[in-house]
Amino acid sequence: MGLIVIRYGEIGLKGGNRWYFVKRLRKNVRDCLKKHDLVGEVHSVGQRVYVQVEEVERAVEKLRDVFGIVSLSPAQEVAADIEVIMAEALRVAEVVGLDETRTFRVKSRRADKAFSLTSPAINRLVGAHVQGATGAQVDLSDAADLTIGVEVRQDHALVFGQTVAGHGGLPLGSEGRAVALMSGGIDSPVAAWLIMRRGCGVIPIHFRQSEVELAKFMDNCQVLSRYAYGWDIRPIVLDHREVFDETYEKLRRLGAERWACIFCKRALLQKACEIADQHKAKALVTGDSLGQVASQTLDNLEVISYGIEKPILRPLIGLDKTEITALARRIGTFEISTREACSCPYLPPDPLTKASLPKLRAIVEKMGDGDEGRGTRDKGRGTREWGVE
Amino acid sequence: MGLIVIRYGEIGLKGGNRWYFVKRLRKNVRDCLKKHDLVGEVHSVGQRVYVQVEEVERAVEKLRDVFGIVSLSPAQEVAADIEVIMAEALRVAEVVGLDETRTFRVKSRRADKAFSLTSPAINRLVGAHVQGATGAQVDLSDAADLTIGVEVRQDHALVFGQTVAGHGGLPLGSEGRAVALMSGGIDSPVAAWLIMRRGCGVIPIHFRQSEVELAKFMDNCQVLSRYAYGWDIRPIVLDHREVFDETYEKLRRLGAERWACIFCKRALLQKACEIADQHKAKALVTGDSLGQVASQTLDNLEVISYGIEKPILRPLIGLDKTEITALARRIGTFEISTREACSCPYLPPDPLTKASLPKLRAIVEKMGDGDEGRGTRDKGRGTREWGVE
Numbered sequence A, B: 001m002g003l004i005v006i007r008y009g010e011i012g013l014k015g016g017n018r019w020y021f022v023k024r025l026r027k028n029v030r031d032c033l034k035k036h037d038l039v040g041e042v043h044s045v046g047q048r049v050y051v052q053v054e055e056v057e058r059a060v061e062k063l064r065d066v067f068g069i070v071s072l073s074p075a076q077e078v079a080a081d082i083e084v085i086m087a088e089a090l091r092v093a094e095v096v097g098l099d100e101t102r103t104f105r106v107k108s109r110r111a112d113k114a115f116s117l118t119s120p121a122i123n124r125l126v127g128a129h130v131q132g133a134t135g136a137q138v139d140l141s142d143a144a145d146l147t148i149g150v151e152v153r154q155d156h157a158l159v160f161g162q163t164v165a166g167h168g169g170l171p172l173g174s175e176g177r178a179v180a181l182m183s184g185g186i187d188s189p190v191a192a193w194l195i196m197r198r199g200c201g202v203i204p205i206h207f208r209q210s211e212v213e214l215a216k217f218m219d220n221c222q223v224l225s226r227y228a229y230g231w232d233i234r235p236i237v238l239d240h241r242e243v244f245d246e247t248y249e250k251l252r253r254l255g256a257e258r259w260a261c262i263f264c265k266r267a268l269l270q271k272a273c274e275i276a277d278q279h280k281a282k283a284l285v286t287g288d289s290l291g292q293v294a295s296q297t298l299d300n301l302e303v304i305s306y307g308i309e310k311p312i313l314r315p316l317i318g319l320d321k322t323e324i325t326a327l328a329r330r331i332g333t334f335e336i337s338t339r340e341a342c343s344c345p346y347l348p349p350d351p352l353t354k355a356s357l358p359k360l361r362a363i364v365e366k367m368g369d370g371d372e373g374r375g376t377r378d379k380g381r382g383t384r385e386w387g388v389e
Helices: A015-035 A056-063 A082-095 A119-134 A187-197 A211-225 A240-253 A257-278 A298-305 A321-331 A357-367 A384-388 B015-035 B056-063 B082-095 B119-134 B187-197 B211-225 B240-253 B257-278 B298-305 B321-331 B357-367 B384-388
Strands: A002-007 A040-045 A048-053 A071-078 A103-110 A146-152 A157-160 A177-181 A201-208 A236-239 A283-285 B002-007 B040-045 B048-053 B071-078 B103-110 B146-152 B157-160 B177-181 B201-208 B236-239 B283-285
Touching: A002 A056, A002 A157, A015 A040, A015 A048, A015 A056, A048 A056, A056 A071, A071 A082, A071 A146, A082 A119, A082 A146, A082 A157, A103 A119, A119 A146, A177 A187, A177 A257, A187 A201, A187 A211, A187 A283, A187 A321, A201 A211, A201 A240, A201 A257, A236 A240, A240 A257, A240 A357, A257 A283, A257 A298, A257 A357, A283 B298, A298 A357, A298 B283, B002 B056, B002 B157, B015 B040, B015 B048, B015 B056, B048 B056, B056 B071, B071 B082, B071 B146, B082 B119, B082 B146, B082 B157, B103 B119, B119 B146, B177 B187, B177 B257, B187 B201, B187 B211, B187 B283, B187 B321, B201 B211, B201 B240, B201 B257, B236 B240, B240 B257, B240 B357, B257 B283, B257 B298, B257 B357, B298 B357
Parallel strands: A103 A146, A177 A201, A177 A283, A201 A236, B103 B146, B177 B201, B177 B283, B201 B236
Antiparallel strands: A002 A048, A002 A071, A040 A048, A071 A157, A146 A157, B002 B048, B002 B071, B040 B048, B071 B157, B146 B157
């Protein structure tokens, strides 16, 4: 059995709620172990979560994708005795082949203030021992080739030489749930991932137009599942035509095809609201990024959002395409999202870029029956309740 | 007079709208020069904007904060003749003291395809010349100590040795305007900046509770002004008590002080909607980050947003506090936002974390007159139009 030390950052700041978050983190860590057939035990002491596990290396590789974890280190548990700590630190240095051509530093932390040596004293003693034996140079900066960590607790000490970064965020499931509208494109899976990372369980929904885009959606859901510990990704697929065809036909008859994207997005958001209610989700998530394409204007955003009952979370709204693409690569959805694409059959040659509420209202009135662009739930209501009076 | 080459990234992708964005970028670049008493001329050719200016170094320092710019390079304009280009490249290398201990590479771009040499051929010839004269090693990777850029145009060539990063984004003013709710804290100025970077003119609004927080708000507006080219930051300050005191008194009488934050935020958002209408702004911007404090739950977000007529842009909703803090440092608002703080006098000891619409409705009904938490515009309307029927 080996030991892994898990550090959580933001959770530590959360005062009274901290125990709730740490409990949730332990639960999700256990779920991760279970999903990968890793046998281990999870507990927390002080500001750390500890995992005792058989396959340390594989466990670290999987656990780094548990949200809420800032970093992890495979560690060796030894007696809280400076001689033993020094010996273990040297062993760690030797394992990675530290020699006179490389640099290192020691970073100690003394959770047990009763321990006879202060952290700087531990650093000096351990550092001198490792330097004497290996000839390596000390570099106290982040540029050091090796950082040896020492944590002294009441009845033992931990020594480690490797720190693997996690994604940070909050434990999944600690912040409720939301319905994420996902196409087959680059942006929407990144948006869903960012909201998941903030602890929110995501229910992905796709409005099917083609097998090509559906397959990309499903594959991206698979990727999101790799981060979904303490939460299961259960994709929902609806037929795009059922949600929008009738409305589109009316737009076409009115010669208002330029409004297709606006009415389509309203229809999808309304439908997503219904799904959210069915699943006790409190918000919607979209991949909107301001100004990224001609129709993603603030004017259109206002008209598309107007009267939608749930808050719409748009985590990409302030990001550049280069930043979104970098995130997609990091998450693992980029290759999938950039496969051959199937364009939307409703896309007008010249989509509206300057929608306005009065114009929307005028078209809705011309349509007559007041149910365009809305989900079935609102059928039969007038334009007033629709929010465009 | 010296020359600066400006590269814009995302704008180049925008097809038919590209000229609109480039025109706006030129306008903002001119505004930047003017605001800093820099005398210069701005024009665009191909995928570049060029600035002819007296004080090149100071101009680069200011222009890098113009949104829409990916990078800039002070450049030398020379004849489109390979001998002249080689000589200028060597001069650039000598200016920065390139010698045998350092590495360099040459990156050419041939806008004039009629030029007798291809880009790889230019790279080879220029590279060999510089290497021969300085003894420096060639490194084709990004790790090279010096990258010498060559751009061959129809009637001249540009040679440069320095590339300064800009912030990217879209030219300010190209994406409408929004009202940004700003406290004196870390998050809200970062949110405003991110939305500005996407081309949206921001109107900062502060609900004054104390001189301390007001001063931080005003100072942060000053910092935002450093990025506001083609747009003027005009802060609006309202009295917090006028917007919320009456409602708070009613909550207190009902023993519902735990709801203070919910009703307060609703009141501020409603008031911000009014201000937005007065200024033709289409959206609101807030610094909300999911789960960052105990009351920033999805439940609360749903109740706070319900019935707010403008879309609420929350660019930080998917970011960690560490990421937001890093952005605040980069923008220059961190030091201001972390000065001595004055806490909110309405903050209950145990603010609600699980608000719900039925509970909100119940409290609104008990309050009786149906105008709580709303802006003056809605006064006299019933709870139904308030969106909590």
